Amino acid sequence: MISYVDYGCATGFNTAQMFGNVKRILESTRVLGGEGGAEHLQVLLVDLPSNNWNQVASIFFKPGAVADSDLILPVMVPRSFYAGECAPPGTLHIGTSCDAAQWLSHAPPVSYRDSFSYKDAGEAAEEAFKRQFENDFDLFLRLRAREFAVNGLLFVVMPGSLGSSNVGEGFFTAFNNAAQAMCHEGHIDSSLLADCMFPIYLPTEDELEHIAHRSASWEVLQRGGVALSQLWDEYKSTGDAVTYAGTLRKVFFAIAGPLLQSRLALSDEKTTELFDRGEALIRQNPSKYMWRNIQVAVLLRKVRQRRSMDNSRRSIDA
Numbered sequence: 001m002i003s004y005v006d007y008g009c010a011t012g013f014n015t016a017q018m019f020g021n022v023k024r025i026l027e028s029t030r031v032l033g034g035e036g037g038a039e040h041l042q043v044l045l046v047d048l049p050s051n052n053w054n055q056v057a058s059i060f061f062k063p064g065a066v067a068d069s070d071l072i073l074p075v076m077v078p079r080s081f082y083a084g085e086c087a088p089p090g091t092l093h094i095g096t097s098c099d100a101a102q103w104l105s106h107a108p109p110v111s112y113r114d115s116f117s118y119k120d121a122g123e124a125a126e127e128a129f130k131r132q133f134e135n136d137f138d139l140f141l142r143l144r145a146r147e148f149a150v151n152g153l154l155f156v157v158m159p160g161s162l163g164s165s166n167v168g169e170g171f172f173t174a175f176n177n178a179a180q181a182m183c184h185e186g187h188i189d190s191s192l193l194a195d196c197m198f199p200i201y202l203p204t205e206d207e208l209e210h211i212a213h214r215s216a217s218w219e220v221l222q223r224g225g226v227a228l229s230q231l232w233d234e235y236k237s238t239g240d241a242v243t244y245a246g247t248l249r250k251v252f253f254a255i256a257g258p259l260l261q262s263r264l265a266l267s268d269e270k271t272t273e274l275f276d277r278g279e280a281l282i283r284q285n286p287s288k289y290m291w292r293n294i295q296v297a298v299l300l301r302k303v304r305q306r307r308s309m310d311n312s313r314r315s316i317d318a
C-alpha cells in the first residue's frame with residue numbers, strides 16, 4: 001500500500017487536484033496497480049476538527065469523485081497537525097501541505113494598536129513571531145518525520161517573504177486601515193484591536209530550509225520562492241479596479257473573515273462593513289494596495305535520523 005497525506009486540506013478542493021496528479025503518476029509508472037506494484041492507495045486528509053468534513057467527503061469520495069474507488073482507502077484526521085502524530089509510525093510515503101503551515105499554533109503575546117500584522121509592529125514583535133514559527137515548524141517536521149517511511153517525500157508550500165517583500169503587503173494594509181477607521185469611530189473595541197495579532201508567520205525560503213535541515217530527519221531536495229502577480233497584471237492591463245478590489249476582498253475574507261469577526265467581537269453587519277470599507281479603499285487607490293502572491297516552498301525527503309544538531313531536542317527525537 002502507498003500512503004498519500006495532505007496537511008491542512010480545508011474543503012479538499014485543491015487537495016483533490018494534487019491527489020489526482022499523484023495518483024495518475026503512480027498509475028502510469030505502475031508503482032500503483034502494476035505487476036509487483038502496490039494494490040491500494042491510502043489517502044489521509046488532515047485539518048482541524050472544526051473543518052467542514054462533510055464537504056471534504058463529498059469532494060473526495062462521492063460517486064465519481066477523485067478517490068471513489070475500491071482501491072483507495074480514505075482516512076480523515078480531524079486534528080491539529082501540531083497536536084501529535086496523524087498516522088502510525090513510518091507509514092506515509094507522499095505528503096503535501098499547501099497554504100497551511102504558516103498558521104502558528106498560537107500568536108505570541110504581542111499587543112499593537114496600529115496593525116494586526118506583526119510585520120508592522122516593530123523588531124521585538126517580528127522576533128517573537130519568528131521564534132514562534134521556528135518552534136512550530138520544527139515541531140511540525142519532527143511529528144511528520146515519525147509518520148513518514150524513510151525516503152518518503154513531503155512538499156510544503158506556504159505564503160511568505162521574498163527579499164524585502166511579503167505576501168501581506170497591500171491587502172493586509174487595506175483591511176487594517178479599515179479596522180483602524182472603525183475603531184476611531186467607536187465601532188471596534190480598541191483593546192480587542194490591539195490584541196488582535198494575526199497568528200501567521202511569513203517565512204523566507206532560507207528559513208524553511210534552515211529549520212528543515214536542523215530537524216535532522218529531512219533532506220532538502222529543492223527549495224524555491226515565487227511572486228505571482230497575475231491579479232495585479234490584469235488590473236494594470238484592464239484598469240478594472242472593481243474586479244481587483246473585489247477579488248482581494250474575497251481572498252482576504254477567506255483567510256481572515258471568521259478570525260477577525262470572533263477576535264474583534266463583530267456582528268455580521270459590522271464584519272461586512274469592515275470588508276466593504278477595505279474593498280472601497282483598494283478600489284479608490286489600487287496602486288497603494290498592489291498585491292503579489294508570494295509563495296515559498298521546500299521539497300523534503302525523509303532520511304534515517306542524523307545526529308541532531310540541537311542537544312535539547314535529543315530526547316524527543318530519540
Ligand SMILES: C[S@@+](CC[C@H](N)C(=O)[O-])C[C@H]1O[C@@H](n2cnc3c(N)ncnc32)[C@H](O)[C@@H]1O
Nearest residue numbers: 008009010014047048080081082098099100103
Ligand atoms: C488557506 S487553507 C488552505 C487549504 C488547502 N490546503 C488549499 O491549498 O486550498 C488553510 C487550512 O489549514 C488549516 N490549518 C491551519 N492550522 C492548522 C493546524 N494546526 N492543523 C491542521 N490544519 C490547520 C485550516 O483549517 C485551513 O483549512
